[in-house]
Amino acid sequence: MAQAPAPGFKTNPDYRITFERSPRRVRVAFNGETIADSSAAHLLFETRHLPIYYFPRGDVRMDLLRATEHHTYCSYKGTAAYWSIAVGNRLSENAVWGYPEPFDEVAAIKDYVAFYWDRVDHWYEEDDEIFVHARDPYKRVDVVNSSRSVRVIVGGETIADTRRARFLFETRLPTRYYIPPEDVRMDLLVPSEKVTACPYKGTARYYSVKIGDQVFPDIVWCYPDPIPECPKIKGYLCFFNEHVDDIRLDGVSVPRPVTPWSKDWKEKAASVPDMRGPVAR
Numbered sequence: 001m002a003q004a005p006a007p008g009f010k011t012n013p014d015y016r017i018t019f020e021r022s023p024r025r026v027r028v029a030f031n032g033e034t035i036a037d038s039s040a041a042h043l044l045f046e047t048r049h050l051p052i053y054y055f056p057r058g059d060v061r062m063d064l065l066r067a068t069e070h071h072t073y074c075s076y077k078g079t080a081a082y083w084s085i086a087v088g089n090r091l092s093e094n095a096v097w098g099y100p101e102p103f104d105e106v107a108a109i110k111d112y113v114a115f116y117w118d119r120v121d122h123w124y125e126e127d128d129e130i131f132v133h134a135r136d137p138y139k140r141v142d143v144v145n146s147s148r149s150v151r152v153i154v155g156g157e158t159i160a161d162t163r164r165a166r167f168l169f170e171t172r173l174p175t176r177y178y179i180p181p182e183d184v185r186m187d188l189l190v191p192s193e194k195v196t197a198c199p200y201k202g203t204a205r206y207y208s209v210k211i212g213d214q215v216f217p218d219i220v221w222c223y224p225d226p227i228p229e230c231p232k233i234k235g236y237l238c239f240f241n242e243h244v245d246d247i248r249l250d251g252v253s254v255p256r257p258v259t260p261w262s263k264d265w266k267e268k269a270a271s272v273p274d275m276r277g278p279v280a281r
Contacts, residue, residue, distance in 0.1 A: 004103070004104070005103060005104050005105065006075060006076050006077070006078070006103035006104070006105050006106070007075050008074070008075030008076040009076065009105060014047075015046075015047045015076060016045070016046070016047045017044065017045070017046045017047070017076060017077070017105070017106055018044070018045045019042050019043075019044050019045075019054070019106065019108045019109060020042060020043050020045070021040065021041075021042050022041050022042060022043050022053070022137075024039075024041070024125045024126055025037070025038070025039045025124075025125070025126050026038055026041040026053055026055070026123070026124065026125055027122075027123070027124040028055075028115055028120050028122070028123055028124075029120065029121050029122040029123075029124075030085050030087055030090070030092060030095075030120045030121050030122075031087040031088050031090040031121065032087070032088070033061065033064065033087045034061070035060065035061050035064060035085060035087075035115075035120065036055045036059055036060045036061070036115070037059060038055045038056060038059035038060075040056050040059065041053050041054065041055050041056075041059070042054045042055075042108075042109075042112065043134060043136075043137070044109065044114070045136075046076070050133045050134070050136070051133070051134045051135075051136045052114050052133075052134060053114060053115070053134050054109060054112035054113065054114045055112060055113055055114070055115075056111060056112055057098075057111055057112065057113060060096075060113055062083075064085060064086060064087055065083035065084065065085060065086075065096055066083060066084045066085075066086055067081065067082075067083050068082045068083060068084055068093070068094055070082040070094045072097070076103070076105070076106070077099050077102050077103060077106050077109065078099045078101060078102045078103045078106075079099070079101070080097045080098065080099055081097065081098055081099075081100055082094040082096065082097050083095070083096040083097075083098075083113070084096075085119075085120070092119045092120065093119075094116075094119075095115060095116050095119035095120060096113050096114070096115050096116075097113065097114055097116075098112060098113035098114065117132070117133055130199055131197050131199055132197045132198060132199045133199060134199075135199045135200065136171075138171070139170070139171040139172070139200065140169070140170070140171050141168065141169070141170045141171075141200045141201065141229075141230060142168070142169045142170075143166050143167070143168050143169075143178070143230065143232040143233055144166065144167050144169070145164075145166055145232075146165055146166070146167050147163050147164070148163065148165070148249060148250050149161075149162075149163055149248070149249070149250050149251060150162050150163075150165040150177045150179065150247065150248070150249055151246075151247070151248040151251075152177075152179070152239045152244055152246075152247050152248075153244060153245040153246040153247075153248070154209045154211070154216055154219065154239070154244045154245055155209065155211040155214055155216060155245065156211075156245065157185070157188070157211050158185075159184065159185050159188060159189075159209060159239070159244075160179045160183055160184045160185065160237070160239065161183060162179050162180065162183035162184075164179075164180050164183060165177045165178060165179050165180075165236075166178040166232055166233060166236055168233060168238070170200070173259065174241055174257035174259060175254075176238050176241070177238060177239070177247065177249075178233045178236035178237065178238045179236055179237050179238070179239075180235075180236055180237075181235065181236070181237055184237050188209055188210060188211060189207040189208070189209060189210075189220060189237075190207060190208045190209075190210050190215075191205070191206075191207055192205075192206040192207055192208050192217065192218050194206040194218045196221070200227075200229070200230065201223055201226050201227060201230045201233065202223050202225060202226040202227040202230065203223070203224075203225070204221040204222065204223050205221065205222055205223075205224060206218045206220065206221045206222075207219075207220040207221070207222070207237070208220070216243065216244075219239055219240045219243045219244060220237055220238065220239050220240075221237070221238055221240075222235065222236065222237050222238070223235075223236075240261060241254060241256060241257050242256060242257060242259060242261050242262045242263070243261075243263075
């Protein structure tokens with residue numbers, strides 16, 4: 001039996017949770033075994049969260065899951081139960097969760113379970129492996145060529161100056177300006193060991209900017225080999241709007257955006273509507 005109405009919605013009526021069936025076959029693998037394989041997976045969209053795949057229990061190898069004593073509470077969904085995955089000699093603790101008795105507002109999730117993305121080995125949509133988190137079908141990434149003037153200033157120095165940038169427009173994120181290396185002061189860039197991945201663009205590698213004795217760590221990134229859906233940014237360099245001194249577009253300073261990569265993101269996040277952070281649940 002479902003629980004009473006969720007208390008969270010009483011105090012925060014603008015909070016949104018939707019549960020939609022995905023048209024894609026989705027699979028999860030761990031230690032060589034397919035743990036979930038479903039053509040009826042659903043995406044749960046929740047305010048200020050990334051989308052999460054939920055699987056019907058009938059499409060999950062529940063025989064490979066072990067119930068644990070771990071529980072968490074969500075004022076919008078209810079009390080979550082957890083399972084560990086045991087395959088061969090490997091155990092992934094509390095890698096799976098579900099809501100056996102969800103609140104009335106989200107009763108549809110009752111017979112579904114979800115996986116922590118980084119506690120399994122592989123995820124697939126159809127036959128393509130996907131990374132980092134589930135891709136949002138309502139998110140767009142568009143890259144367009146622009147002849148507008150883009151100038152990037154760091155530490156009082158002009159680090160990039162171009163009329164050949166490619167503007168990347170990504171839903172709910174600030175415009176990013178990808179600049180050809182020929183128009184960047186590469187002599188001031190120092191390769192970093194930092195590497196990140198994006199499900200929409202691929203694997204990014206980073207540079208720090210060094211001006212004299214001053215170092216501005218990891219404020220430039222590049223996708224040497226982006227995924228096939230995003231080829232136009234290959235080899236171009238992008239600067240964190242949030243951390244450089246200034247980005248000037250046609251001579252006018254671009255307002256510094258507030259994003260999950262801002263230094264004071266935690267303090268300002270509450271004033272930013274429906275911004276989904278970079279870390280999956």
